[in-house]
Amino acid sequence: MNIKKLLVDLSQIDGPSGFEDPVLEYIEKQISPYVDRTFYNKIGTLIAEKKGEGKEKLGIFAHVDEVGHVVTKIEEGGFARLETVGGVDPKVMFAQRVRIYTKKGIARGVVGVLPPHLQKEEHRKRVPDFDKIFIDVSCSDLGKDVSVGDVGVIESTPVEIGGKICGKALDNRASCAALIVAAELLNFIKNKADVYFIFSSQEEIGGPGAVSVAYQLELDKAIVLDVTHGEAKIPGFPQIKLGNGPALGTGPVVDREFYAEVAELAQKNGVKFQIEPVPGRSGTDTDAVQLTRTGIRTMLVSIPLMYMHTPVEVVDPVDVQETARLIALCTAIKKEG
Numbered sequence: 001m002n003i004k005k006l007l008v009d010l011s012q013i014d015g016p017s018g019f020e021d022p023v024l025e026y027i028e029k030q031i032s033p034y035v036d037r038t039f040y041n042k043i044g045t046l047i048a049e050k051k052g053e054g055k056e057k058l059g060i061f062a063h064v065d066e067v068g069h070v071v072t073k074i075e076e077g078g079f080a081r082l083e084t085v086g087g088v089d090p091k092v093m094f095a096q097r098v099r100i101y102t103k104k105g106i107a108r109g110v111v112g113v114l115p116p117h118l119q120k121e122e123h124r125k126r127v128p129d130f131d132k133i134f135i136d137v138s139c140s141d142l143g144k145d146v147s148v149g150d151v152g153v154i155e156s157t158p159v160e161i162g163g164k165i166c167g168k169a170l171d172n173r174a175s176c177a178a179l180i181v182a183a184e185l186l187n188f189i190k191n192k193a194d195v196y197f198i199f200s201s202q203e204e205i206g207g208p209g210a211v212s213v214a215y216q217l218e219l220d221k222a223i224v225l226d227v228t229h230g231e232a233k234i235p236g237f238p239q240i241k242l243g244n245g246p247a248l249g250t251g252p253v254v255d256r257e258f259y260a261e262v263a264e265l266a267q268k269n270g271v272k273f274q275i276e277p278v279p280g281r282s283g284t285d286t287d288a289v290q291l292t293r294t295g296i297r298t299m300l301v302s303i304p305l306m307y308m309h310t311p312v313e314v315v316d317p318v319d320v321q322e323t324a325r326l327i328a329l330c331t332a333i334k335k336e337g
Contacts, residue, residue, distance in 0.1 A: 001184050003317040004165060006030070006177045011158035011167035014099060016068030016085045016151050017205045020044060023064045027176055027199050034183035035197065041216055045209040048197040050186055052331070058193040059219040059296075060182070060327055061210050061285050062175035063203030063226070066168065067309050068153040069093075071100065071135075071146060078138025080109065080146050083130055086204030090129050092310045093154070098135055100152035102145040108155070109137035109146075156311035163316070164242065170313040172203070174303045174320055175225035181324035182331075191331035193221075203285055210285035214292040221258060222298045223330060224286040225323065227315070228276055230304030237277065242304045242315070245272030245322040249300030251279055253286050258299045262330060271326045272318075276302060301326065 015023035024046045028038050035048040046064075067086035074080055080100070093111045100107045111133060114123060135152075137143035158167025179197045186195070196217055201209030203226075214222060230242045240247050248266075250259050266273045281287050282300055290298035303323055306314040 001181050003177060003181060003320050004160060006180065007165040007170065007174065007315065007317065007320065008158045008167070010173035010177055011165070011169050014153045015065055015169070016153055017065040017202045019101070019151050020064045020201050024199060027064065027180065030180050031183050031197060034186060041213050043209050043212050044201040045213050046199040047213060048183065050183065050191055050195040050197070052191040052194045054194055056193040056220045057196065057217060058331060059196045059198050059214060059217060059222045060179060061198045061200055061222060061224045061289065062179050063172045063200045063207070063210065063285060064176055065202055065204050066153065066171070067204050068151055071148055071150045071152070074146065074148060075134070078136060078143050080135045080137055082133065082135060085151060087309055089309065090133060091127055093133055096311065097155040098152050099155050100135070100137065100146055100150050102142055102147065102150050104145045105142055107137050107140045107142035107146050109135040109140055109143070112136045154311045161314070164314050165317065166312055166314045168311045168313065170315050171227045171305055171308050172225070174227060174305065174315045175323070178225060178303065178320050178323040178327060181321065182327040185324060185328035186331065189328050189332050192333060193331055195331045200285060207285050207288055211288040211292055214289045214296060218293065219296050222289050222296045223327065224284055224289060224298060224300050225327070226284040226300070226302050227305035227308065228302035229308060230306050238275070240274055240276060240304045242306065243318050244274050244304070245319055246326060247274040247276035247302045247304065249276050249278045249282060249286070249302060251277055251282070253278060253282050253290055253298070254300050255290070255297040258297045261333065262299055262326070265329050265333070266326055269325070269329055271329070272322050273326065
């Protein structure tokens with residue numbers, strides 16, 4: 001499978017939290033040849049099932065939603081006010097093109113910025129918050145159809161830079177790509193567990209898509225795939241590098257035995273990986289999944305990514321490939337007894 005093309009395709013599709021249908025349709029089409037069946041839960045999460053020996057249920061999670069915005073007010077002159085869907089720094093909005101999904105189609109607009117020639121000194125020193133940011137849709141053919149409640153995303157075209165892929169929504173479409181590739185690899189690795197590839201909704205706003213499926217399926221074990229801060233220099237923490245493989249999370253929300261099992265498996269099979277300490281809550285679906293029902297043995301695997309929650313996120317396809325290899329190998333672990 002061409003991982004670079006897969007990442008580009010996934011990045012191009014818009015799917016902010018709660019509006020993931022186009023992404024899920026694409027993923028379902030890609031993964032269906034490699035699984036026994038696909039189905040959805042009531043919250044809009046896609047599950048792709050691959051039967052094994054029936055002794056253990058392993059859920060592998062990747063959220064499909066991306067951060068975006070929602071229109072909160074329409075003002076005279078073709079200006080739309082907005083609020084975020086998920087965590088978005090207002091600085092990334094300036095001078096950007098946006099796509100807004102109206103009932104009649106996509107309206108395009110721009111986030112207006114005062115030209116430097118007209119800025120006063122106080123303008124240069126101040127970063128406006130979302131109360132001061134607006135989208136100018138006056139030039140769009142569908143500008144008059146923009147309504148309160150319409151959702152949108154920053155318009156960004158993914159590109160390849162030095163072998164890496166740069167674009168929006170790679171948090172967490174990179175993990176979605178890894179799951180699709182892992183499903184393909186199960187043509188060559190016999191999965192012992194019954195495997196559920198779970199493409200969950202709404203992680204950026206709290207994660208009901210993942211925890212609801214974990215409850216529904218009564219899983220024995222779970223692996224949550226997400227992204228982590230690649231190349232970031234965080235005092236007191238190891239630097240997670242792009243191209244060095246996925247980061248295995250270790251800490252209170254990760255099952256220690258499962259972590260040791262996965263790390264040993266990676267070492268024995270030559271899978272590149274890094275170690276990421278998680279001293280408390282991980283900020284991923286791991287936190288909720290491991291608490292479901294009477295508890296689920298849960299592991300966190302993260303793909304290194306630069307510039308998280310911006311339109312220029314960067315991932316290395318090598319890390320996606322290594323993550324997929326590791327996930328495929330994990331499905332072959334045979335439960336004792």
